[in-house]
Amino acid sequence: MTITEALPQQTAAPAALRWSPRLWGVLAVLCTVLFLDGLDVSMVGVALPSIGSELSLSTTSLQWIVNGYVLGYGGLLLLGGRTADLLGRRRVFLAALAVFTVASLVGGLVDDGGLLIATRFVKGLAAAFTAPTAMSILTTTFSEGPARNRALSIFTVFGASGYSSGLILGGLLTSLGWRWNFLVPVPLAIAALVGGMVLIARDKPAASGGHDLAGAATLISGMLLAVYSVVSAPARGWLDPVTIGLFVLAIALLAGFVVIENRVKHPLVRLGILRAGSIVRANASMVALMGSYVSFQFMMTLYLQDVLHWAPLRMALALLPAGLVVAFGSPFVGRLIDRYGTAPLIVTAMVSLSLGYVWFLATAGTQPHYLVTVLPTMLLLGGGFGFGFSSIMAQATDGIADSEQGLASGLVQSSGQVGTALVLAVVTALVSTGAGAAEDFGQFHPGLNLVTGVAVVGLLLNVIPLLARVARTRAA
Numbered sequence: 199m200t201i202t203e204a205l206p207q208q209t210a211a212p213a214a215l216r217w218s219p220r221l222w223g224v225l226a227v228l229c230t231v232l233f234l235d236g237l238d239v240s241m242v243g244v245a246l247p248s249i250g251s252e253l254s255l256s257t258t259s260l261q262w263i264v265n266g267y268v269l270g271y272g273g274l275l276l277l278g279g280r281t282a283d284l285l286g287r288r289r290v291f292l293a294a295l296a297v298f299t300v301a302s303l304v305g306g307l308v309d310d311g312g313l314l315i316a317t318r319f320v321k322g323l324a325a326a327f328t329a330p331t332a333m334s335i336l337t338t339t340f341s342e343g344p345a346r347n348r349a350l351s352i353f354t355v356f357g358a359s360g361y362s363s364g365l366i367l368g369g370l371l372t373s374l375g376w377r378w379n380f381l382v383p384v385p386l387a388i389a390a391l392v393g394g395m396v397l398i399a400r401d402k403p404a405a406s407g408g409h410d411l412a413g414a415a416t417l418i419s420g421m422l423l424a425v426y427s428v429v430s431a432p433a434r435g436w437l438d439p440v441t442i443g444l445f446v447l448a449i450a451l452l453a454g455f456v457v458i459e460n461r462v463k464h465p466l467v468r469l470g471i472l473r474a475g476s477i478v479r480a481n482a483s484m485v486a487l488m489g490s491y492v493s494f495q496f497m498m499t500l501y502l503q504d505v506l507h508w509a510p511l512r513m514a515l516a517l518l519p520a521g522l523v524v525a526f527g528s529p530f531v532g533r534l535i536d537r538y539g540t541a542p543l544i545v546t547a548m549v550s551l552s553l554g555y556v557w558f559l560a561t562a563g564t565q566p567h568y569l570v571t572v573l574p575t576m577l578l579l580g581g582g583f584g585f586g587f588s589s590i591m592a593q594a595t596d597g598i599a600d601s602e603q604g605l606a607s608g609l610v611q612s613s614g615q616v617g618t619a620l621v622l623a624v625v626t627a628l629v630s631t632g633a634g635a636a637e638d639f640g641q642f643h644p645g646l647n648l649v650t651g652v653a654v655v656g657l658l659l660n661v662i663p664l665l666a667r668v669a670r671t672r673a674a
Contacts, residue, residue, distance in 0.1 A: 236360025244368030270322025272615035279330030279608015294327035306380030333607035347532035369511030420451030480594035485617030486656025523580025547586030548657035554578030
């Protein structure tokens with residue numbers, strides 16, 4: 199159901215959009231789910247030292263509390279989005295949200311590290327279905343154009359608010375006990391589940407497709423193996439025979455998936471969606487945005503807590519300005535997309551990101567000053583994320599039929615997750631090269647160089663086509 203179908207009397211000027219209470223309720227449910235996703239990631243990151251201490255987990259095991267979630271999330275995102283298209287978005291969304299809620303509750307009650315990691319993996323699997331399905335429900339409920347851009351802007355605000363709120367809440371709740379980081383989101387998830395059951399319109403499964411079992415098997419196994427190879431490579435070694443073998447097997451499975459999709463009558467994923475240059479650029483931009491942003495936050499978390507020995511709450515407040523810029527700036531991005539289009543805004547976002555990392559490199563030295571180096575960088579990164587996320591998501595789904603909105607949103611979110619896992623894994627290897635504990639920021643410079651390079655590549659991928667288009671327009 200599109201917004202025009204929901205409001206048949208309002209066929210006048212599209213600028214005078216008025217949403218019914220039900221539409222606002224649907225958007226609130228979808229935003230709550232994205233908020234919970236951001237909340238979960240940031241809260242758990244702050245709580246890791248306390249979890250390791252109480253459950254006697256080694257550093258390697260502790261990393262899998264994060265990596266287990268990334269493995270399930272990144273491995274099945276593409277399948278999750280397509281499953282929603284084929285089986286019905288409402289059905290898949292509610293079932294996955296129920297699993298997410300139960301996994302959160304169990305994670306806060308277990309006393310075994312292995313079980314905790316297992317609940318994180320299950321939670322990641324559930325999020326792989328809720329995230330793209332929420333996005334596809336949004337893009338099929340709100341018509342392409344001003345309505346969808348406005349909804350995407352609000353959607354982004356909640357994602358950023360979840361992440362920034364999770365940093366603060368994580369610091370507060372960890373002081374009470376790390377289990378509260380898992381239990382506090384449960385009531386919100388239950389509320390979203392009930393709201394979704396009441397407000398989200400029923401939709402019918404696709405009339406065709408969904409019988410591509412070989413494609414599903416190769417996609418699931420290939421994506422899971424690819425993400426596992428990336429997140430486990432730093433500990434095992436990038437040139438270790440097992441690591442190389444896993445990468446080769448993952449590539450072989452994904453290549454087999456491509457062959458199958460080009461031959462079956464009803465492919466699970468229509469690969470022709472990647473023929474559009476704007477779709478490909480949107481996915482590459484998401485890799486650059488998420489991979490650089492999350493990796494930089496990771497390095498700053500290590501530096502502020504492990505090197506400067508800041509308390510979790512103090513560290514969270516230091517990184518908070520980026521989230522605040524996103525939260526307060528994102529509501530205006532929809533209007534800017536309406537006026538200028540997605541391409542100029544994505545370029546602006548990549549410029550802001552690149553400037554943030556370059557400024558940090560230029561001024562940090564071995565002892566970064568907060569007011570001179572860290573604060574300006576966080577403001578620039580917040581601007582980059584705020585301009586970039588909504589614009590990239592809009593570009594990735596513009597012009598896509600409703601029957602493939604889940605596929606398009608799953609594809610761009612998969613790019614973000616897999617890109618994050620890859621860049622973060624390389625950054626982790628780079629900053630762990632030095633012997634012993636770091637005494638200043640010098641050990642983090644190689645990782646910062648990589649993050650800066652990723653952002654600059656993302657900028658070039660977008661600015662070159664934009665300049666070429668401007669040149670063609672002037673010539674015409």
